[in-house]
Amino acid sequence: MNLKELAALLDLSTTTVSRALNGYPEVSVATRERVVAAARRHGYAPNQVAKRLATGRTLAIGHVIPLARHQMINPLFAEFISGAGETYSIAGYDMIASVVPEAEETEAYRTMIAQRKVDGILVHTPRLLDTRIDLLRDLGLPFLAHGRDSRPERDYCWIDINNRRAFLRATDLLLDLGHRRIGFLNGMEHLHFAQRRRSGHVAALSARGIEPDPALMAHDEMTESYGYESVFRMLSLPDPPTAFLASSIITAFGALRAVSELGLRLGADISILTHDDDLSHMPNSGAVPLFTATRSSIRAAGRRAAEMLIALIERPETAPRSELWEVDLTVGRSTGPRN
Known part of the structure; x- marks a missing residue:
């Protein structure tokens, strides 16, 4: 299929189709998505x-x-x-x-x-x-x-996504549920997105008069094992957290594994809120998703x-x-x- 045929199929001009495929701002989002979907469906390539x-x-x-x-x-x-x-x-x-x-x-x-x-x-x-x-x-x-x-x-x-606002909102939700001891499983903090996430989390705590506890803050590569090990460590503290905020659904699954092994009930004994990048092979879906999440499609x-x-x-x-x-x-x- 060539450009002219694709345009005829969509009942659009070849100029509009070309501009849509090349991301011109004057083409509406709806038209661009329609053109891109048709190009993908019919195997069009310039x-x-x-x-x-x-x-x-x-x-x-x-x-x-x-x-x-x-x-x-x-x-x-x-x-x-x-x-x-x-x-x-x-x-x-x-x-x-x-x-x-x-x-x-x-x-x-x-x-x-x-x-x-x-x-x-x-x-x-x-x-x-x-x-x-x-x-x-x-x-x-x-x-x-x-x-x-x-x-x-x-x-x-x-x-970029608004990492600071996302994690401020996530922390606020846990605080509204009555949680005051929140374990924070952040990404590597020399990366700027992780700094913005920490900033949002700390701002939400501070607004409620809660002093951030370094013992409840971790940062590392966002793996499943990191979530598992961090939750085990924090739950062994004299004053353990009642909720966790994870920077990745992959980390959240590790946290869930630790909670399950300790015989705790998710959403009852322990709450977990995660950032969920809407991974196609690891969906957080269903009528009521497993995880409460700040969601974006990577x-x-x-x-x-x-x-x-x-x-x-x-x-x-x-x-x-x-x-x-x-x-x-x-x-x-x-x-x-x-x-």
């Missing part, structure tokens, strides 16, 4: 050879993945890449991933740009003051960060990040430079009033 010749671009997006303990080569990362990959494919772009030792990350960016392998770069999981942002800005290639660092947000392009974030970066490459003067998403708060079976 002629990449012709587009490369016409534009002089590589039609490729770069991802540099350092082999570090904290790097999200896990279900969350895979879900984000799946969403981004869908958008790349429909827009006629390839994805080039360079997996390197952490010490070689900077050189990988320089090589990718010097060899003209890519038209843009997507940066994952910004740190507090991320030197990658300075490097890419100096090298002059379009880039977009999935998340933010601690510099002024106008200085670079990004997409696959949708991957799709939108790719759209924004492609727009930045193809029309930098009008492309959206940032988006901040609010999250949903869904009540499930994992929370209840403090006993």
Whole structure:
């Protein structure tokens, strides 16, 4: 199927379909989603050879993945890449991933740009003051960060969720249920999203006159075993928590395993509230979901990040430079009033 046939099928002009596939802001969200869904359903892909010749671009997006303990080569990362990959494919772009030792990350960016392998770069999981942002800005290639660092947000392009507000709301819900001892299972706190989550949690506690207890705060890679071990440790304290707030549904499943092994009833003896990235292979679904959760789709974030970066490459003067998403708060079976 070619562009003209796809446009005829949708009863739209070829210009509208082309603009929708390339993320132009003047195309409504509903129209863009309709066009993208039809393109995916009918296997439409643009002629990449012709587009490369016409534009002089590589039609490729770069991802540099350092082999570090904290790097999200896990279900969350895979879900984000799946969403981004869908958008790349429909827009006629390839994805080039360079997996390197952490010490070689900077050189990988320089090589990718010097060899003209890519038209843009997507940066994952910004740190507090991320030197990658300075490097890419100096090298002059379009880039977009999935998340933010601690510099002024106008200085670079990004997409993020409102982590601070999400965790403030989550903590408020547990406090409204009467919980005053809340175990906080955060991500790695040299990453900026984790700092924002801690800030929201602490702000909610402080607003109720509750002094944050360091013994109830943990931060590490967001794995199942981390959740399991942290909950066991905190529940052995002289004054244990009655609720837990987890930064990932993967960590929450570890917390649930510990609670079950200790013979405690979820939502009655112990409450667990989690951030849930709406993973396709680990759904928190049903008429009443298992976990009470602040919810966002990381696959949708991957799709939108790719759209924004492609727009930045193809029309930098009008492309959206940032988006901040609010999250949903869904009540499930994992929370209840403090006993």
